[in-house]
Every structure is written in structure tokens, then in C-alpha cells.
Amino acid sequence: MLIILQKAIAASGYCSRRKAEELIRNDRVKINGQAATLGAKADPEKDKITINNRLISRAADKIYLKLNKPIGYTCTNRHFPGEKNIFDLVNLSERLFAVGRLDKDSRGLILLTNDGDLAQHLTHPKFEQEKNYEVKIAGQIDNPDFIIKKLIGGLDIGEGDGLARAKNAKYLQNGLFVITLNEGKKRQIRRMFQSLGIKVRDLKRTTLGGLSLGTLSEGRWEYLPQEEIMRLKNNKI
Numbered sequence: 001m002l003i004i005l006q007k008a009i010a011a012s013g014y015c016s017r018r019k020a021e022e023l024i025r026n027d028r029v030k031i032n033g034q035a036a037t038l039g040a041k042a043d044p045e046k047d048k049i050t051i052n053n054r055l056i057s058r059a060a061d062k063i064y065l066k067l068n069k070p071i072g073y074t075c076t077n078r079h080f081p082g083e084k085n086i087f088d089l090v091n092l093s094e095r096l097f098a099v100g101r102l103d104k105d106s107r108g109l110i111l112l113t114n115d116g117d118l119a120q121h122l123t124h125p126k127f128e129q130e131k132n133y134e135v136k137i138a139g140q141i142d143n144p145d146f147i148i149k150k151l152i153g154g155l156d157i158g159e160g161d162g163l164a165r166a167k168n169a170k171y172l173q174n175g176l177f178v179i180t181l182n183e184g185k186k187r188q189i190r191r192m193f194q195s196l197g198i199k200v201r202d203l204k205r206t207t208l209g210g211l212s213l214g215t216l217s218e219g220r221w222e223y224l225p226q227e228e229i230m231r232l233k234n235n236k237i
Contacts, residue, residue: 002041005029008049010116012056015097017120028052063094064229067110067221068213075101075110086110090221099123100131100208103187108133108205109213112221118232122209123184129209130167135177135189136202144171150196151179157191164188175201 003011006020009029014020021038023029029036030050036042042049049056069075073084075098086098090112099111099119113119122129141147148171154163166189168180179189190200206213210231216222224232 001045002043005031005036005040005042005049006038007117008042008044009051009056010120011044012049012116014051014056014095014116016116016123020116023051062113062115063092063096064111064113064115064224064232065090065096065221066211066213066216066224067112068216068218069102069107069110070219071105071107074104086112089219100184100205102203102205103190105190106203106205107218108203109208109211110205111208111211129182130207131181131184131205131209132207133179133181133189134202134204134206135179135193135200137175137177137193138199138201139175141171141175144177147171147177147196147198151192155192155195157185157188157195161185161191164192166192 005024006017009015009020009023010017015023020029024036024038024040027035028051030053031040031042032048033050067086067089069086073086073089074080075086077087077095077097079085079087087096090096094114096112096114097119099113099122100109102108102110111122148169151166151169154165156162157164164183164185166179167182170178172178181188185191189203193200211224211228
């Protein structure tokens with residue numbers, strides 16, 4: 001059956017649709033040896049689709065797992081000498097990519113999958129998937145209500161990213177905030193607090209959409225149970 005090329009690439013687990021479109025634009029994709037263009041269609045079961053002259057999988061088994069990322073690990077598929085990577089913690093041979101990356105100094109929930117369509121839905125800004133974070137800040141808190149008002153109202157975090165906002169924020173105690181985001185700018189929470197002159201001491205993501213970290217130990221991973229997979233697919237959390 002003929003389908004849009006970028007959908008076929010995403011279905012193989014190679015990358016998301018958005019990344020596939022980029023590869024097609026950069027003339028890195030071929031169908032049966034011919035350079036592909038945006039809008040092209042292919043039959044994943046019959047056509048030979050290559051990226052950088054390497055044949056992509058025709059029918060990848062879908063994998064969904066969650067990982068409790070420790071501090072000090074990066075979330076990229078690229079490995080650099082002397083750098084710890086989350087994929088070093090997952091002893092699987094399949095090519096996976098991270099949904100909802102965390103910076104090296106942060107920890108908590110990461111979803112790993114080879115389902116490109118789902119990954120795009122969970123990461124594309126227009127879908128506004130919610131993520132919850134526990135944020136421990138350094139120093140004394142004199143007026144948490146003022147901080148919460150600023151976080152929700154929006155703060156200019158610089159570097160051309162303009163205003164960044166929290167969907168919700170609340171203060172618990174002893175310098176601990178719970179922050180809900182439905183956008184995902186680079187190091188957003190740290191930069192929002194930095195704009196207020198406050199340093200984040202610890203940042204932990206506890207939920208991603210409807211997926212929860214639960215009691216999963218730091219540095220460990222587990223496959224998602226079938227009911228969570230079905231909820232991800234059917235409801236796109």
C-alpha cells in the first residue's frame with residue numbers, strides 16, 4: 001500500500017516524521033535508487049527505501065519503555081568520548097530515540113521508543129503535552145507567590161526564545177516547587193528561574209503526558225505494560 005514517504009520512514013522506527021522531512025529535503029533519501037522528494041509515496045513492503053544509502057527496516061517491532069535518567073547522562077543518539085549516555089543504560093540492539101529530552105544536569109522520566117509517529121505527537125509544540133517537574137531551588141524563599149505569578153505569567157529567557165511560561169506552578173516547602181509545562185524550550189525551567197536570579201539545585205521530571213515515573217529506581221528502565229501502550233496509541237495522552 002502506498003503511503004507518504006515520511007510516514008513510511010517514521011513507521012520503520014528510523015526517526016520522526018519531522019526528521020524524515022528534513023532528510024528528504026537534504027536529498028538523503030532514495031526510493032528504489034532514485035532521489036526522493038517531499039510528497040512522494042512508497043510501499044514499505046515492496047519499495048527499497050534508503051537513507052544515506054542504507055536500507056531502512058521494512059517492519060520494525062515497536063518498542064516502548066520508560067527510563068529514570070540519572071544526573072550526568074546526555075539524551076542524544078550521538079556518543080562522544082568520555083560522555084555518559086542514556087542509551088548506555090539500555091542494553092537493547094534496536095535503534096531507539098528519546099521522547100522529551102532532559103539536560104545533562106537533570107533527572108527523571110524519559111520515554112524511549114522506535115515509534116516515530118508517536119514520538120512526533122508527544123514532542124511537537126502544537127500538541128501541548130503536559131510535563132510535571134519537581135524543582136528544588138537554592139537559597140531562602142521569601143515570597144513564593146511572587147515567583148509563581150512570574151512563572152505562570154511568562155519570563156523572557158533570552159537567546160531569542162522570548163517569553164516562556166509554566167502552565168501551573170505551586171510551592172510545597174523547603175525550596176521545592178512543582179512545575180507543569182506544556183511547552184518545551186531548551187533548559188526552560190532553569191532559565192526561567194535564572195531570569196529571577198534564582199539557581200535551580202535539582203530538577204526531576206515525574207510525568208510526561210499521562211505517563212508517570214512511579215517507583216522506578218534511578219538508572220533503571222522497564223517496558224511499558226500493554227495498557228499504557230494502548231493509552232499512548234489511542235489517546236495520544
